[in-house]
Amino acid sequence: MASTVGDRLDPWLDSYAAQARSMTASQIRALFAVASRPEVVSLAGGMPAISALDLDDVAGLVAQVVAAQGGAALQYGSGQGDVALRELIASAVLPPVGVSAHPDDIVVTVGSQHALELVTAVFCDPGDVVLVESPSYVGALSVFAAAQVRVVHLPMDDDGLVADAIAPAVAALAAQGRRVKMLYTVPSFHNPAGVTQPPQRRAAVLAAAQRAGVLVLEDDPYALLGFDEVVPRALRADDPTGVVYLGSFSKTFAPGLRVGFAVAPHGVREKLVLASEASVLCPSALAQLTIAAYLTHRPWWEQVKAFRELYRERRDALLDAMTALLPAATTWTRPSGGFYSWVTLPGGLDATAMLPRAVTARVAYVPGSAFYAPADADAGRSSLRLSYCHPTPDRIREGVRRLASVVGDELALADTFGTAAAGLRPAGPGPDVA
């Protein structure tokens, strides 16, 4: 091998693991490099509006943590996570979603993305099946792809995951000799679909998963960011044994700290800790103690309410602009919380093919195909995800104006020449965060 090193583009090409062979940067990724320019209105990323935080106040808080607890904050810590933070999660963060948990049931992770990876590592062998929604969170799909897990998409309606689809899917897969290990769901303010499961739907989802003996992996980063004052009750609240619950501080405080958590049944929790220690030894003590101090010494619930107001205003700006500007027959979901609306284009337009033209017109979105496993990407082709979390209302309106113009041009083109079909096909999910 060494002798041929100079002759080959990648001398290690024959050495990669099976899972790594499919790891190639997507064309979408290259487009997003362009889309991050300031002149582009990005309705693509899921970056929280941390401009709403008082930076000087956070600076003072972090300084206090280092000065007063630096011996712990700068040192290695427990693989399971800081006990004071776990106590605060149990006493303050989980009760609003109806979850009653002991601090021992909680594992702190490097953002909830890491919890997704750890739960998947604990449960899934290559070839195992995970049921997900149509569409599903792109970061979860990346985790499942890396674990060589087969993803099966179940339908959604305006009330989220269609519970009646669970039993037939599990039965059909069992008939093929395939084992369903988990049902992955985002029940509240779905990313990317923008819908929320009402209580009766949640009960039906839980009942179907229990009957099928399938673990529910409940991803709930947006729960506290609803616009109607009512915090949706977590699935985990009604089934502590059958659900692993994932939470995050990325949306209610700041993603730059990378702190999330899993609430898991005892045996699962023990394995998650061992998997986390093998992965990163422990999460950052500085980040954890900062969040513990924030929850203890700052009016964090008031900040959550401020975030809600800010996102509600932006959601309204998006919906109003879409109503006023997008061509007739375009449809979209009306989120009651969270960051996203799912838009479906009229006339068979292909949102993936349209993206380069949208970026040229200085507006960016994530095409719907990114939220499907590669084999099912066509299911998302006429849809796209718009995020209203980061741009100001004025920028959102300007972005929708530009998008409407691009869609109008595409429709005119399709009328003249038949359905637009530029060749751009993404190799995989883009670099979307959150």
Added chain:
Amino acid sequence: MASTVGDRLDPWLDSYAAQARSMTASQIRALFAVASRPEVVSLAGGMPAISALDLDDVAGLVAQVVAAQGGAALQYGSGQGDVALRELIASAVLPPVGVSAHPDDIVVTVGSQHALELVTAVFCDPGDVVLVESPSYVGALSVFAAAQVRVVHLPMDDDGLVADAIAPAVAALAAQGRRVKMLYTVPSFHNPAGVTQPPQRRAAVLAAAQRAGVLVLEDDPYALLGFDEVVPRALRADDPTGVVYLGSFSKTFAPGLRVGFAVAPHGVREKLVLASEASVLCPSALAQLTIAAYLTHRPWWEQVKAFRELYRERRDALLDAMTALLPAATTWTRPSGGFYSWVTLPGGLDATAMLPRAVTARVAYVPGSAFYAPADADAGRSSLRLSYCHPTPDRIREGVRRLASVVGDELALADTFGTAAAGLRPAGPGPDVA
């Protein structure tokens, strides 16, 4: 399944992945819970002496980062890591070890433990072989076990890994139809062996790996912490294509930030970024910008020299105390840098069996068997690792005094009744960090 939930200790027992079935907490772990009590002198953990840092100064630095760059520090960032930090790693951190790298070659990770996990994910399928030293870093062994990789231990001598052992091992494994994917080595101030490869040994290791077509995974967290002013030249310095180099800020600054990095050939680096995004989206921006500010605005090299002096003093305290107090025929390595000495007990004593009695005598260490794959654990049975990084010289002397007394008692017992053989056998590596 749901109907039997109440009847079983762990209702998900049949659902775990193959790799998770071997994840069980070890007996050593339970012992270390006792060993963390203040009355116990712990020569076990690898916790850096962050008491040497000026906490008020670090507090001011972090506050400045949040106040001035909070919009970036608290937000999601690049999966590859902050470009300013990668530039500083290339321009300031790598030149002392002789490594010349472009910032594009560097991937920032959640401590170098995470880099270990990512490199393993990119290269190793279950059943692949990784060559490691005898003994090897327990955290790396955890990563390889989680990836269901087969670990083959190669011999070490006072100059570290025996280079001549590489070719025969690769050939013997090939004859069994097994593919060796990587050679994992800690060439400088080895954890746990406390030895360092001299230049001619490094050249021989590189040449053997190149001939065998095996990637070298060079783990180098202690490189700057030598006691002789000379920083060992990294293997990566002489083979940019054949070596993935891992570095860390945990030992030269603070582990609580969880920031390490990998320097990798182009094709490998690209896959590491994709694997890292699937795992954690991105490393903490706050932690990265804090380290970038530390490298830019603080005399970090003076702090490294201060750490060296502090660890040299503690190394001397350990070696002097062992010479004065440990029974004759006990042997140990004399580290010229880093955190550890590897001690071998006389008279066939079993360091694992002795550990509960040592903890009762209020001194803790890590038994040698923890640094071997479970199948080879017997190879480490008469040895143990002593860390001098965290306790003060007085505590180190007191710890060795207690240890010497325990070893003396064991020897007397063995003289009377034959080799001591209490039944304690660990189920796996302990919760040792670094």
